[in-house]
Amino acid sequence: MTPDRAPTAGTEPPRMRADARRNREQILRAAREVFAAQGPDAPLDEIARRAGVGVATLYRRFPDRADLIRGVAIDVLTALGEAALTARDAEVEPFEALRTFMHAALDLKLGSVMPALIGRLEADDVLDGVRQDAADPVQELVTQAQAAGTLRPDVRFGDLPLMLMRVSRPLAGGQLAEDSALAHRQLEIYLDGLRAPGTCDQRATLPGPAVDLGWFKRIRTRLIGHQSPSRPRA
Amino acid sequence: MTPDRAPTAGTEPPRMRADARRNREQILRAAREVFAAQGPDAPLDEIARRAGVGVATLYRRFPDRADLIRGVAIDVLTALGEAALTARDAEVEPFEALRTFMHAALDLKLGSVMPALIGRLEADDVLDGVRQDAADPVQELVTQAQAAGTLRPDVRFGDLPLMLMRVSRPLAGGQLAEDSALAHRQLEIYLDGLRAPGTCDQRATLPGPAVDLGWFKRIRTRLIGHQSPSRPRA
DNA sequence: CCGTAGATGGATGGTTTTTCTCCACTTCCA
DNA sequence: TGGAAGTGGAGAAAAACCATCCATCTACGG
Numbered sequence: 001m002t003p004d005r006a007p008t009a010g011t012e013p014p015r016m017r018a019d020a021r022r023n024r025e026q027i028l029r030a031a032r033e034v035f036a037a038q039g040p041d042a043p044l045d046e047i048a049r050r051a052g053v054g055v056a057t058l059y060r061r062f063p064d065r066a067d068l069i070r071g072v073a074i075d076v077l078t079a080l081g082e083a084a085l086t087a088r089d090a091e092v093e094p095f096e097a098l099r100t101f102m103h104a105a106l107d108l109k110l111g112s113v114m115p116a117l118i119g120r121l122e123a124d125d126v127l128d129g130v131r132q133d134a135a136d137p138v139q140e141l142v143t144q145a146q147a148a149g150t151l152r153p154d155v156r157f158g159d160l161p162l163m164l165m166r167v168s169r170p171l172a173g174g175q176l177a178e179d180s181a182l183a184h185r186q187l188e189i190y191l192d193g194l195r196a197p198g199t200c201d202q203r204a205t206l207p208g209p210a211v212d213l214g215w216f217k218r219i220r221t222r223l224i225g226h227q228s229p230s231r232p233r234a
Numbered sequence: 235m236t237p238d239r240a241p242t243a244g245t246e247p248p249r250m251r252a253d254a255r256r257n258r259e260q261i262l263r264a265a266r267e268v269f270a271a272q273g274p275d276a277p278l279d280e281i282a283r284r285a286g287v288g289v290a291t292l293y294r295r296f297p298d299r300a301d302l303i304r305g306v307a308i309d310v311l312t313a314l315g316e317a318a319l320t321a322r323d324a325e326v327e328p329f330e331a332l333r334t335f336m337h338a339a340l341d342l343k344l345g346s347v348m349p350a351l352i353g354r355l356e357a358d359d360v361l362d363g364v365r366q367d368a369a370d371p372v373q374e375l376v377t378q379a380q381a382a383g384t385l386r387p388d389v390r391f392g393d394l395p396l397m398l399m400r401v402s403r404p405l406a407g408g409q410l411a412e413d414s415a416l417a418h419r420q421l422e423i424y425l426d427g428l429r430a431p432g433t434c435d436q437r438a439t440l441p442g443p444a445v446d447l448g449w450f451k452r453i454r455t456r457l458i459g460h461q462s463p464s465r466p467r468a
Numbered sequence: 469c470c471g472t473a474g475a476t477g478g479a480t481g482g483t484t485t486t487t488c489t490c491c492a493c494t495t496c497c498a
Numbered sequence: 499t500g501g502a503a504g505t506g507g508a509g510a511a512a513a514a515c516c517a518t519c520c521a522t523c524t525a526c527g528g
Contacts, residue, residue, distance in 0.1 A: 054477030158445025193427030211392025
């Protein structure tokens, strides 16, 4: 998922110690979640805490916030590109490949981090390369599915990542247990909206929890007055 | 939109001064935007600034943060209920009414505030009543559209507000000019996914900007390194 | 098995944000 | 026109956050 290299990936292969590498990955994982939920100015203390490491470890690995943000972005986009390639190779029907990819990307919480970070990234060769690697396979999937006549012709590339950003953002600060399942369900509906006219009969049954009015109220109530004992932060 | 009464709506009709009432509404409007963009812990200074009033005015109207959050929630849910009723009365075909309602709700940025506030609300009779008034007409629209056979039968009430929350949240902290148009476009796709099988031919053409790969990259670039000169906050 | 370079965590001081009150001045309304 | 209600902004107190230092610990090559 992440190159086993130093923070600022360059040409040197410094072979970090095993525990250091492990910690670095846990920091990136935690940072991804926290940035997604709280935005790019989230306290670094919290990221360290959630990663199970001390603050000093975080500062050693990522000297300042920009480094960390950059690291998360590269990590995330790398995984995104891999997910697209995997989906392309695993499915024969291009629309199904697209569908597989979208669900995979959602699982990785990819779309939720980037909008939080995008205003803080600086142009960068490594980053640009990773971006290219992430975007190209997706564009390819779109072209193929439209050529096959299963993806409606008036959608464009942007409709996919942009909806991914929307649908993968945690709903109520990540306190809702069913959040992921609900996101997949709603993504499925969106995907049905993306099918070409005349292919509506190929719709799958909707997965995940069907939230009726009563359930909706219960969800709401469960979240009310949740005083966030340990972390009253945003 | 908002009752012309004092913050904690009770039985007294104290008849606020005209300018005070005007300011109160501007505060609510500003708070709605800021909470939506920055979450429930956004600085109150900024809300006051954006409302064009001094901080003292805000504190006079809403003694503490909880009061303000409550006020915003009531304001927002009231408008939501009204939008649902308006849509129901304006359209004959129930699916079209649903569609009108969803777009109206999106315009009001309704869905984006509630998820930010929902963890901070305390149970309350007034609030519960307003919530009921907001939810019931929507449920009614769902029932009617399913009875008419134009809304797919396996969707439930929750699929509407939950997607509304997702799609109406600003994408990149609200710095993207096309944000609203894009949201409407993607909502339209989602709505097409909600149509009953066999009614796909009734799809409208997609509105709003069709973002292809090139445009997407340009959007990305435009946001890069945006140092947020005046407000480097989350 | 051991020595050491590298890695770790948490306390700590200093800085920046944010809150919320106070008061001199302004504005609506009767 | 009188006066009560309303207003803005300065500023002190409090809280949150950053970023470093150092005593201790651990992976790993010999």
